[in-house]
Amino acid sequence: MNILLIEDETDLQEVVKDSLAKEGFLVETADTFQEGLKKISFYDYDCVLLDITLPGGDGLQILEHLKNIGKSENVIIISAKDSVDDKIRGLNLGADDYLTKPFHIAELNARVKSVLRRKTFEGKNILECANIKVDLNEFMAHVNDIPMTLNRKEFDILVYLMANRNRLISKSSLAEKVWGDYMDDADDFEFLYSQIKNLRKKLKDSGAEVKISAMYGMGYKLEA
């Protein structure tokens, strides 16, 4: 699950990020209005935490933009403003929730989980492809209904590929999805190769009827 945190106060950023990371989410951050807008238009996030008061512009404009481009992200607004007006504007623009500073981190966590639960509950939380089943809630993958133990990275990779079956996935987007945007050297995909290798082995050993094929120079694709 990818979360974008748009917030200029760096210390708050830190705390929130750590806490959510501990829950197993991948958290990216944006410090300014521009950066937030940019990330939002380039990437898809499962949940966006949005501060209203940002250097460079009004956070609500980001929300508006999100609505305009039809991205279905789930947005939780964070704001020092307790004003009813802002709250109404925010919720009218389709925000899912609203938190006023200061707040307990535990509260935020609960909120995020609730929003994501709603999302996954409405949608499908089980991915299926050939004889493979992946349950996002239970963090389990099954082949022919017998469980397959995957570690976290392998699991994330498999989920991403299954969600985009038969579609070409560039190495960089895969890496970004699984590792976040902390790529020191964007040219180096050795760690990806490693994980792909292990995942392939596990898939093969358990008799999965899918394969991860490499498209030379472009990326990977999961085929049935």
Added chain:
Amino acid sequence: MNILLIEDETDLQEVVKDSLAKEGFLVETADTFQEGLKKISFYDYDCVLLDITLPGGDGLQILEHLKNIGKSENVIIISAKDSVDDKIRGLNLGADDYLTKPFHIAELNARVKSVLRRKTFEGKNILECANIKVDLNEFMAHVNDIPMTLNRKEFDILVYLMANRNRLISKSSLAEKVWGDYMDDADDFEFLYSQIKNLRKKLKDSGAEVKISAMYGMGYKLEA
């Protein structure tokens, strides 16, 4: 069992909190109308103790809100007002009970327990999984119908895991559920390890056919 106490008189708050904590409940407090409203919308409590006269607003509005959002919390109203009118309004809004100040702490305890008993009685009060049975009312766990003595933390952990069997539970949410949100250092799960260790040992010694497996870097899961 989580209880929310919405009450502005800090000394009364203290007394009630201590007393209920001694009974083994996790008690959170809210000092003001706003804080109460906030906590109620963020969390689920098993019981809410609600003062009518609050700084910032009328406690009955909180009750109304609770009813509107369909949360099935059990509410006990605490008020200095002896007015029949308030009482009727409160009970009409679905409050379970009504206490007028001053009251004996023992009486409050008794009522809380009675409300919770009713709640758990209406709902499910026995969790079952493989050859383990846990009775929420009696605070007892049985393996093959022979009792297993658990202390409070172990019991809470087991209950939470059993309620979410086969589902991954992050360490932080488990910790939050069992210890409340008073986590000084969110990185430190040593106390959790300790309890998990003891719980595992007891489960094993009594021949339980479930195991608490650790999902590396993510959390725990109870498997049959």
Added chain:
DNA sequence: CCGGGTAATGAATATACTGCTGATAGAAGA
């Protein structure tokens, strides 16, 4: 068709970190 260069794979190792244990000390309750 060939060969240079790049991409992908595989195995093997190093490292950092998570989770576990047993002992112990402190706190709470009887």
Added chain:
DNA sequence: TCTTCTATCAGCAGTATATTCATTACCCGG
């Protein structure tokens, strides 16, 4: 008081992940 529960500590073991290196497969221009 004594007992039980809970928290804390240090060290250990095991795992996931990163990294390295060698090998193989692939693409493309000549």
